[in-house]
Amino acid sequence: MTTPLHIPQHILDDMVAHARELDPYECCGLLAGTNGAVSHVYQIKNIVALEGAEKLSSFDPAKVAHLERLSPAERAEIAFVMDMQDFSVAKKDIRNKGLDLQVVYHSHPHDPARPSITDIKIATDYEEIWPKINLPIPAYLLISLMDKSKPDIRGYWITNGTVTPAPITTTV
């Protein structure tokens, strides 16, 4: 799971375009490929604005309390919840193409490209889930739009609550 990540420039561009399209709301998605070499991007709907999503059991009580004070649109500025129907469709396509999940990405429209406490908690909860649904533990990629003209993209491994940078190489 410490395989170096290689992401072609056109896929980085696709992710930034996705983040900008949804700005000021958070976007989310998956990258798939082989042995760290990414070849496909899957945009997933952020359904945090759906009724009930703010109470997602994965969120810690402080996050739920915070989200409950916000309107659905405001929630989508500071959180994402993947549409699991989209996720399953993507998972099936990844499998059919003989690829593997490499990366889970999301954007931070107003904040740095660093995993939040919520990101780390949920990634840690998920460590035991990935093998049970026959997927490898992915890297996590954050796109910050704090500087709108210069999006910042950073990758991380999140293992047992510990975050380490996942270097990304690219080619045009």
Added chain:
Amino acid sequence: MIKVRIPTPLRPLTKGQGEVETKAESVLDMIEALNTAHPGIKDRLCDDTGELRRFVNIYVNEEDIRFLKGKETSLKDGDEVSIVPAIAGGTPCRA
């Protein structure tokens, strides 16, 4: 018996158990049986109309029930079911 894997966020409802066993002939049966043994779990999985929430997946032997027969998907002895909450995250809470 059906083996059901419970994700960390739902374990407060199962007294901390990561895996529970139940008798059920369909996913719907399983949800009802789980809710009887662990009240409140159905509400986490289904909306008011009884449909599976879009921020939860249920896999039967690694296949999403949405690609099978949904809640009507039949279960047999020895099947393994995984309840998988949505991948989620967010920016830091601000005052």
